[in-house]
Amino acid sequence: MAVSAFDLLDLDSLLTDEERDVRALVRRVADDRVRPYVADWYERGEVPVRDLALEFGKLGLLGMHLKGYGCAGSSAVAYGLACLEMEAADSGVRSLISVQGSLAMYAIWRYGSEEQKQCWLPGMAAGELIGCFGLTEPDHGSDPAAMATRARRDGADWILTGGKMWITNAPVADVAVIWARAEEGVVGFAVPTDTPGFAAREVRHKMSLRASATGEITLDEVRLPEAARLPDARGLKAPLSCLTEARFGIVWGSLGAARDCLDTAIAYAGSREQFGRPIAGFQLTQAKFADMALELQKGYLLAMHLGRRHDAVGLRPEQVSAGKLNNVREAIAIARQCRTILGANGVSGEYPIMRHANNLESVLTYEGTSEIHQLVLGQQLTGLSAFAG
Structure with a gap:
C-alpha cells in the first residue's frame, strides 16, 4: 500500500493537535480558493490580491505569528505549516502572505511607534490594507x-x-x-x-x-x-532582521512546492504505462522517488527543529540561512527531477510541476541568494567575512 512521503517517518507525530488544525485549515483554503484558479492566474500574469487578502485576513493568516493589533499570535511552527500548505498551491500566493506579515507588518510591529501600529496593523491583519x-x-x-x-x-x-x-x-x-x-x-x-x-x-x-x-x-x-519614520529602526540591522523573519517562512514554504511536485509525479507514474506497465514500477523511477522523499523529509525535520527553537528561544540569522539554503536548493532539485518523470507532460500547465519549478527559481534568489547564505554560514564556521574583498 502506497503512503505519502511524510508518512514514511510518521512526521505527523511531531505536531500538536492545534498545529494539525492550522494545517488542515490552510490546506482547505488553498484547495478551494487557489488551486482551481492559479494555473490561469499564472498564465495571465494576474492575481486578485485584494480578494485573496480579505479571505486570508478573515482566517487570521496575515501576520499570524505576531501578537496584538488583530494578529492571531500563532506559534512559529503553525505559521511555517501555513506557508508550506499555501506554497503547495503556489509560491506567488504564499509570497502575498509572507510579504504582508513577515516583512511589512513585522517591520511596523517591531520598529514602529504605537501610533503607527494602531494606524496600520489592524487593517493589514484583516486584509483590508496591503x-x-x-x-x-x-x-x-x-x-x-x-x-x-x-x-x-x-x-x-x-x-x-x-x-x-x-x-x-x-x-x-x-x-x-x-x-x-x-x-x-x-x-x-x-x-x-x-x-x-x-x-x-x-x-x-x-x-x-x-x-x-x-x-x-x-x-x-x-x-x-x-x-x-519607524522610530526604533536604527541601522541596517533593522531591515535585515525583517529578512530573517521572512526567510523562516520560506524554509517551510519551499517544502510545500516540493511536496506538491512529488505527489503529482507519484500519481502520474502510477497511471502512466510504458512497456506494458506503470512507470512507477520501474527501478529507476522508484530510485528517484526514494531520493526525493528522503530530501523532503530531511528538509521538514530541519524546518521543524528551527520552528521549535524559534518558539522556545528564538533563532540566530545564520540558523535561518542554513534552513533557507538547504530547503530551497533541495526543493528546486525535486521539482526538476519530477519534471523528468512526467516527460513532455511535465512542461504542460495542466500539471503544476513546471510552474513550481519556475517559481522556485525566484525563491532560490529572493530573501538572499544561495551564495549569500553560503557566505553567512562560512563566516560563522571560519570567523572571517568574505562579503568585502
Missing part, C-alpha cells in the same frame, strides 16, 4: 548597504528620493515600508502610497511568480512627516 517592503534596488540586491535611496531632513519633514525594484505587492499596496540612507545611517518609513511623489509600476513579462503582483517603486521628492 503592505509592501522596499529594500531591494535596481542596482543593489545582495548588497543593501550600498542602497542609493536617500532620506534628508527638510525642517520638520523628511524628503525621500530613489527607487526600489522587485517589490512584491507594490502595485496594489496601501503602505510601503521604505528603507533609505540618511546622515545618521539607514532609516525606515511607513509611507502611504498615495503620498505625492510615490509611484509603483507593475513589472511585466516575468517568467516566475506570475501569480504575484511585483512592482518597481519610484520616490520623487516624497515629503513625509517625522511621524512616518
Whole structure:
C-alpha cells in the first residue's frame, strides 16, 4: 500500500493537535480558493490580491505569528505549516502572505511607534490594507548597504528620493515600508502610497511568480512627516532582521512546492504505462522517488527543529540561512527531477510541476541568494567575512 512521503517517518507525530488544525485549515483554503484558479492566474500574469487578502485576513493568516493589533499570535511552527500548505498551491500566493506579515507588518510591529501600529496593523491583519517592503534596488540586491535611496531632513519633514525594484505587492499596496540612507545611517518609513511623489509600476513579462503582483517603486521628492519614520529602526540591522523573519517562512514554504511536485509525479507514474506497465514500477523511477522523499523529509525535520527553537528561544540569522539554503536548493532539485518523470507532460500547465519549478527559481534568489547564505554560514564556521574583498 502506497503512503505519502511524510508518512514514511510518521512526521505527523511531531505536531500538536492545534498545529494539525492550522494545517488542515490552510490546506482547505488553498484547495478551494487557489488551486482551481492559479494555473490561469499564472498564465495571465494576474492575481486578485485584494480578494485573496480579505479571505486570508478573515482566517487570521496575515501576520499570524505576531501578537496584538488583530494578529492571531500563532506559534512559529503553525505559521511555517501555513506557508508550506499555501506554497503547495503556489509560491506567488504564499509570497502575498509572507510579504504582508513577515516583512511589512513585522517591520511596523517591531520598529514602529504605537501610533503607527494602531494606524496600520489592524487593517493589514484583516486584509483590508496591503503592505509592501522596499529594500531591494535596481542596482543593489545582495548588497543593501550600498542602497542609493536617500532620506534628508527638510525642517520638520523628511524628503525621500530613489527607487526600489522587485517589490512584491507594490502595485496594489496601501503602505510601503521604505528603507533609505540618511546622515545618521539607514532609516525606515511607513509611507502611504498615495503620498505625492510615490509611484509603483507593475513589472511585466516575468517568467516566475506570475501569480504575484511585483512592482518597481519610484520616490520623487516624497515629503513625509517625522511621524512616518519607524522610530526604533536604527541601522541596517533593522531591515535585515525583517529578512530573517521572512526567510523562516520560506524554509517551510519551499517544502510545500516540493511536496506538491512529488505527489503529482507519484500519481502520474502510477497511471502512466510504458512497456506494458506503470512507470512507477520501474527501478529507476522508484530510485528517484526514494531520493526525493528522503530530501523532503530531511528538509521538514530541519524546518521543524528551527520552528521549535524559534518558539522556545528564538533563532540566530545564520540558523535561518542554513534552513533557507538547504530547503530551497533541495526543493528546486525535486521539482526538476519530477519534471523528468512526467516527460513532455511535465512542461504542460495542466500539471503544476513546471510552474513550481519556475517559481522556485525566484525563491532560490529572493530573501538572499544561495551564495549569500553560503557566505553567512562560512563566516560563522571560519570567523572571517568574505562579503568585502
